[in-house]
Amino acid sequence: MNLKQLSEMLGLSQTTVSRALNGYPEVNEATRERVLRAVQETGYRPNKAAQRLATGKAGSIGLVMPTAPGHYSDVHFGEFLTGLGEEAVRHDFHFVIMPADPDDEVGALRRLAISGNVDALFVAYMRGHDPRLPLLKSLSMPFLVHGRSFGIEPDYPYLDIDNEGAFYDATRLLLQLGHTRFCLLNGPEHLDFAIRRKKGVVSALAERGLELPENCTSHMSMTDEHGQFAMERFLQLPEPPTAILCSSTVLALGAIRAVTQAGLKLGEDISLIAHDDVLPHLKPENFSVPLTTTRSSLRAAGVRIAERLIGTVKQDGPFPEQELWKTELIVRASTGAAPR
Amino acid sequence: MNLKQLSEMLGLSQTTVSRALNGYPEVNEATRERVLRAVQETGYRPNKAAQRLATGKAGSIGLVMPTAPGHYSDVHFGEFLTGLGEEAVRHDFHFVIMPADPDDEVGALRRLAISGNVDALFVAYMRGHDPRLPLLKSLSMPFLVHGRSFGIEPDYPYLDIDNEGAFYDATRLLLQLGHTRFCLLNGPEHLDFAIRRKKGVVSALAERGLELPENCTSHMSMTDEHGQFAMERFLQLPEPPTAILCSSTVLALGAIRAVTQAGLKLGEDISLIAHDDVLPHLKPENFSVPLTTTRSSLRAAGVRIAERLIGTVKQDGPFPEQELWKTELIVRASTGAAPR
DNA sequence: GTTCGTTGTCAAAGCGCTTTGGAATTTCGG
DNA sequence: CCGAAATTCCAAAGCGCTTTGACAACGAAC
Numbered sequence: 001m002n003l004k005q006l007s008e009m010l011g012l013s014q015t016t017v018s019r020a021l022n023g024y025p026e027v028n029e030a031t032r033e034r035v036l037r038a039v040q041e042t043g044y045r046p047n048k049a050a051q052r053l054a055t056g057k058a059g060s061i062g063l064v065m066p067t068a069p070g071h072y073s074d075v076h077f078g079e080f081l082t083g084l085g086e087e088a089v090r091h092d093f094h095f096v097i098m099p100a101d102p103d104d105e106v107g108a109l110r111r112l113a114i115s116g117n118v119d120a121l122f123v124a125y126m127r128g129h130d131p132r133l134p135l136l137k138s139l140s141m142p143f144l145v146h147g148r149s150f151g152i153e154p155d156y157p158y159l160d161i162d163n164e165g166a167f168y169d170a171t172r173l174l175l176q177l178g179h180t181r182f183c184l185l186n187g188p189e190h191l192d193f194a195i196r197r198k199k200g201v202v203s204a205l206a207e208r209g210l211e212l213p214e215n216c217t218s219h220m221s222m223t224d225e226h227g228q229f230a231m232e233r234f235l236q237l238p239e240p241p242t243a244i245l246c247s248s249t250v251l252a253l254g255a256i257r258a259v260t261q262a263g264l265k266l267g268e269d270i271s272l273i274a275h276d277d278v279l280p281h282l283k284p285e286n287f288s289v290p291l292t293t294t295r296s297s298l299r300a301a302g303v304r305i306a307e308r309l310i311g312t313v314k315q316d317g318p319f320p321e322q323e324l325w326k327t328e329l330i331v332r333a334s335t336g337a338a339p340r
Numbered sequence: 341m342n343l344k345q346l347s348e349m350l351g352l353s354q355t356t357v358s359r360a361l362n363g364y365p366e367v368n369e370a371t372r373e374r375v376l377r378a379v380q381e382t383g384y385r386p387n388k389a390a391q392r393l394a395t396g397k398a399g400s401i402g403l404v405m406p407t408a409p410g411h412y413s414d415v416h417f418g419e420f421l422t423g424l425g426e427e428a429v430r431h432d433f434h435f436v437i438m439p440a441d442p443d444d445e446v447g448a449l450r451r452l453a454i455s456g457n458v459d460a461l462f463v464a465y466m467r468g469h470d471p472r473l474p475l476l477k478s479l480s481m482p483f484l485v486h487g488r489s490f491g492i493e494p495d496y497p498y499l500d501i502d503n504e505g506a507f508y509d510a511t512r513l514l515l516q517l518g519h520t521r522f523c524l525l526n527g528p529e530h531l532d533f534a535i536r537r538k539k540g541v542v543s544a545l546a547e548r549g550l551e552l553p554e555n556c557t558s559h560m561s562m563t564d565e566h567g568q569f570a571m572e573r574f575l576q577l578p579e580p581p582t583a584i585l586c587s588s589t590v591l592a593l594g595a596i597r598a599v600t601q602a603g604l605k606l607g608e609d610i611s612l613i614a615h616d617d618v619l620p621h622l623k624p625e626n627f628s629v630p631l632t633t634t635r636s637s638l639r640a641a642g643v644r645i646a647e648r649l650i651g652t653v654k655q656d657g658p659f660p661e662q663e664l665w666k667t668e669l670i671v672r673a674s675t676g677a678a679p680r
Numbered sequence: 681g682t683t684c685g686t687t688g689t690c691a692a693a694g695c696g697c698t699t700t701g702g703a704a705t706t707t708c709g710g
Numbered sequence: 711c712c713g714a715a716a717t718t719c720c721a722a723a724g725c726g727c728t729t730t731g732a733c734a735a736c737g738a739a740c
Contacts, residue, residue: 003726015689065425096435099424116387367719368719
């Protein structure tokens, strides 16, 4: 069933039917009623490809999903996507997901953009000096960035959380509890959030005249295995840390395993604060020792990003170009006074 | 840059350029070279919407992502998607993801299908007597199902793992170890895999004249919280179980917490076997007591499904219509002889 | 009774691509 | 050197939709 058939069936022209469907005013209410009823009965749906070809829009936002053999799927990605989806479904938008090797993000993004398949672009996993940003700016297509790119003038639309502030606050709390030997379990070194979180820790320590030694920070993709591995290394240092900052509850899962296996008590021998993306399957309050966390819902960020992006495409704006969300520091049992 | 401009630039007709690009034989090699070079230089890419309109194909497979406020994002979904993506990227295919309320799966699927935006459909989270199956069959569009639908003649293309066999084998192992009191921590009741796994357990027990009482099975979405909650209930039964079967390592995570908090020893007081989808962030060998599991990689299934689906669209077939993968039963430390 | 807005409708052009049916050119056997 | 076959290219139609510009039909206004 296409427009032509439908209009013939109704004895109307395609124009009139199209207008009736798209809510144009210059069509008789009775006629519109009749058309709408026919659509109900026949189950007619406009062909999106044709619609896109004609209008240049088709209600889709594009994103690149990093994937490759050997590349870990990221729990955080799924959670974020759910948030995007939750909002998109309300507007009958969909996503075009282009899987791409992480080494070819720029190429994939360009292909996606000029494929004429999407109305707007979304990018995440920002890096320092991210090469996608110049591309995006040159593309004359709406886009929105989750995170920011350290080292590049923030003159692009983004939504980010205050990573630096979060880890600054967390570090200060641990300092107040008397800790002096810190370690940081961070995400991959090149990623923007990792850079900023480290910065937060370093500057809080600096205020007390302390440093974060190179061998007390570890950068890795955020799996529990990596967390355990790194924590084991930390515990073997000549002066092992008493305070741990951790970029994800997933990392914390592994790190805590290492702590326990070393016969240490979390919240007594070792204090730990993790960043909590509010992953539904991994709640900090459910850890055997409930975790003190800096919290910001990844999913909520997804919802908001979809909202802004869709709004931009539909020209519902204006939206704030930049948003920086504060995180909450929630104290639970994994932090305690430094052992003496 | 579009075809017309490109062809004018080259002094050729659109036809010739199009043919040169799409590998048709009736074009001079020298001409083809020239066209290809021009494409390189200009960065020309065909408009997918136009291509789709003209050919009816555009290299995309559609899937519905269940999502709603309050609906848990599912780790398994992300992992599976990564597998799909890994294969799709090799063929320059992409996904169109339509988010939809779980209550409106059928409607969303229909909309996606007749939107003219996808070449093939993929569905997962199959239920018993799944209403999407009749729809899919009536749609005259290639599709592939992950899982099966209990109660419907399996005359549709699917890829599934042998859920019943897996849990049958796991139960037998526990029986051989002398266990007699079993509990099953299962996924949502209406889902096909849950139905079959339960069936596997029940039939293995039946062979020994045992039953699985109603209050010894629990159906819920697979988060660690639910796992813990259900396990706590099981442990309060008048005759608590010594053997646990568990539909996911995520559930196991919570269940084990409950076991530990009850002061029981895993692998001694309680034996547990979980199904392992090979989630990279949750490896059974990394549990404090390494987990005995039935294993089948969800990601590998994703790769295979994409391979078949893309092959079908490209008419590369023939592919087997149905595939049933065996799982591996891997014994680790979480299973031991029944306590006496 | 003519003119002028309104209102409801339509025919046709155009979006960027593929593909059909033919035309122009080249090749080659006889 | 001619006619047929093979090669190389082109003009135009068509995919399903939106949108522009125009046209009847109808009162209202002069």
